[in-house]
Amino acid sequence: MKRRVLILAVASLLLALVLGQLNHYLAMWTVHVWCGGLFVAFAALRFGYGAGALASFIAGLLLDAGEPVAFGTQAFLFLAAHAVIFKVRARAPRDATIIGVMAALLANLGLFLALSFLRIDPNLKADQAWLRIFADLLASQVVIALIAPWFFAVQTRLLEATGTNLRDFSRRAF
């Protein structure tokens, strides 16, 4: 379990780096992408509960470390999203990439709105705030739709390269 969690943490680190660089360039146009759902989807769909939850939690802590939120905010949001996806995953062919992309998009939608409600100052102009939030959300969803298959493939290859067979987890509930 430790090795699987470590591999997913390395993959999350890679994704955080890629998104950080993307946001660095997008800052010129005041656009920001936040792909929290992508950090959670693979672990929730393909892993057992313990390893997947721990990997999602670590990914949240990685994001929390550099951002002005209470440490653990995004980690617990990820853990909640993981629990929801894990609960409903038996109803869909969860090995399929398209299901993974859909799960990442839906999780990101929920997480993005939850984080917005937590972070937006109610004293600021609400119409401008939500206009900006929806613009960022749209950009984030487009980026997830584009890079999710690549990221799932990276995670699968990393796990295969270290001798982890994902089929072992496909029939397990916990």
Add this chain to the structure above:
Amino acid sequence: MLPQRIDQAKPFLTLGLALLAWLLIPTAVKRMTRTGFFELQAPLATTASYVRDLQDFWSLKTRSKNELIEAGRDVARLNAAYESRLQQDAALRSEIERLERILKLPIPAGHRAEPARVVLRDFSSWWQQLVIRKGHNYGIVVGSPVIFAGGVVGRVREVYAYTSVVELISSPGMRIAAVAEGDTRPISYQGAINPTYGPAVGVVEYVPLDVFATPAAPRRLVTSGLGGVFPPNLTIGYMTKVEASSDGLFKSGDVRLDSALSALNEVTVLVPADRPSTR
């Protein structure tokens, strides 16, 4: 074996227990973990910024000699202008010091200017911040003001071993005591929600009723020097609109910030003069 209903709720029970355990963890442990996770990512982001600098270097190498000669000539002209300004500045500084001695005024502590490259820019709707390539190794401290050619950039929020995080003035949580140029009465400046594809903006409150600003005739907003963080007279932005607030006692309005704020590559940290660099 657990009853089916409890078994199905297991993910949410685990979530609740984890949250409870997290709340009981001492703050010092969380602080250490946070620093550890940040320092783990810092070398990756810093390496990426060095790679960007190398890309810029090679792209500049493709410029023709004529372009370089023209750029050198422009820089020489600017240097000559700045030399003359420096001489005027030195004369004014000695005059201020003479008056301070005569009037026995307290002499404010100076700052050491520490230029730093930008590693990452983060302009979300929730916060705006920069990561810069200098930290404890250059004596940077939390709360240090950060400036650039266009005025105030923000304030150092976190300092790590080799990097620091700067909260930008456009960030909604950022507040600065300001004054309208040519006025001494304090105004409260706060960062605001920044529109997509537009320049960064802020808002002002407690503007005196006799201060006017319109998009056609904007009024420069500068730091007041109150609060002791920012030196006085640094440009924050331009007030483009002020209207009487609901209580009728003051005005509130909008501030347009420098459009270069979202594309910065280099900034200067004003470190208190008594903080030596360990490097």
